[in-house]
Amino acid sequence: MTTTQQQSTPLILTQLSLHQFTIHLDKPLPVGKQRIEQRHGLILSAQACQGEEHYQAHVEISPLCGLDNLNQTITGFSQETLEQVQQQLVAALPELLLQPADALLDYSTQFASVAFGLSLLHAKLHGKLDGHLPSPRSVPLIYRAADEPLTAVSERVSGLDRNIHSVKVKVAQDTLEDEIKLIHQILAIRPDLKLRLDANRGFSLEQAIEFAACVPLTNIEYIEEPCQNPADNQTFYHAVEMPWALDESLNSSDYQFELKAGLSALIIKPMLLGSIEKLQQLIETANEHGVRCILSSSLEASLGIDALSRLAQVLTPDEIPGIDTLTAFQQDLVISSGKASCLQLDDLSLIYSVK
Template sequence: MRQARIYHYTLPVNAGLFVRDQPLTEREGLVVELSEGAQRGWGEVAPLPGFSQETFAEARHALIAATAVWCDHRNIAMPQLPPSVAWGLSIAQAELDKRLPTQSGFRHVPVCTGDPDALLVTLGQQPAGQPYEAKIKVGEYEVARDRLMIATMLEALPDLRLRLDANRRWQPEQLASFWNGLSEAHQARIHWIEEPCRDPNQSLVQAQALGYPLAWDESLIDSQNMALLENDRVSTWVIKPSLLGDLATIEQWVSRAHALGKTAVISSALETSLGLTQLSRLADWLTPGVVPGLDTLGIYQHQLDRTWPGASQPLIPLHDQPLVWINTL
């Protein structure tokens, strides 16, 4: 016998958070709980404003309909579902079926959004044996400031390697100025620059001209040009499951990246602690040699149902959230 419940959560986020230049004051999402016999699995469905193709209302409607299909023992047409819904249902099914490993190292790369001193403190608290690396957001300030911050950190920490994310903020000439202004020794310690220009074609042209390592993130979602995505100058695919689709689709993206000799990185789309712990388990399973990009829990004032090790925010149980749907027997 199959049973299911769908919960609706709304969690406040810390002040000052902007997504695609729009303020975000709370995170709204759904959690589906699937039960079959003694087994249960959970999945988070939370479209990310400014990134997801579906709205929250569309995701809710699709999730209720698809969950009813699951309860009726019929096959769900995953490719026809909004990506966030397909992801949430499929990871819940994988947890129920025990396909998703239960163990995780809960690794993540710390993110710096403008305070290098805070990042230095965080790096000093990293677990032994974890690669000494960090992610830095660039492009929000003038190029000279970003370049000075990067160079200063690399000089201060000789073992540090960096992932840079420009969120498509740079013009091609700004990207060239930034990269050419770094020493070759510092360039060699940049893992990649993620989505530097608004136009992905300009990012690729500059990668070919300058030789910097290019990573795709948003382009995996909004570009259908596989020649662009798979180009040899692209070193890394940053994979956000809830923006791309179900678990089978994510496995295909990871396998394709590996077949092309590229790095595949599992990354968050501002999931709650429930979703982040699942992404951590997924990363240990599909990309065990790469530390995932999951350092986003700090935006929240609370954790949801599952705790991230070492996180200080108080925990809110899932069953305290409003129940929006339950199948009737």
């Protein structure tokens, strides 16, 4: 088929299927101040044809929701549940079957994870991520597990490759004294490191100011969501001049970019925000105002992390994404990251299939 014929012949969806996965974690992962010990989600698969050419793609759709390790509802992240997403996709697949692949972009949904998943499937089927290999670069995630001694964190920092110059550190998890001690201990081991701090709205304004006043500003790239009340972020900046970033605030359905004093970066979690087109518009607007945009994981499995890594090279090529979250996963999903076990579709529960 010639290039002209390919352009005039639509790519038609000929088979769609939905599988469900559950992966256990070796150690609890932080979700704000909560912890999870399992990751649940869906895989949406598609086969499509364009004339005599056939294409196949898989995407992970895993809203960050459900229950934590204390059986409490996870709050502050995905606004939809996995059950709602599954129900919507089961209803959508028969409507999408035998339609042009562009119907994936036209499908109306209020769920961010569905919008992202459908747009990602469209991009994969059209080969838009094919020339972008997974980036070997990521910003290591440093956090202190429950009841873990500081010495254990120190060992992980000491083990960092010398080519790593930036790490993400979870804060607002313990007492202020311990938080400050953690930062100084990290920098005592690696004074060359730049720190991306993530408070997940864990500090009051007073606590945020006290914390920031006790750590070296020259080593801090920014602190994500420093204050329980986001309206206090500018006051925090005027008090200590520590740059801050937005993360959870972007998840609000009515969020609109607004440049504010001290705003340094947007931490973009595609699974929580929506379609690739929406991400592109937000990134363009932020960059026009000199605000960095950094793609970050929502604790996806390896299939989702691979896609985020490739997408980051397209949308934010000058930034290192925050996708260092696979260490705790016991198994990979469809795409191997090097673990001993990698789940394939045949290993998963088939929810629905149409062809």
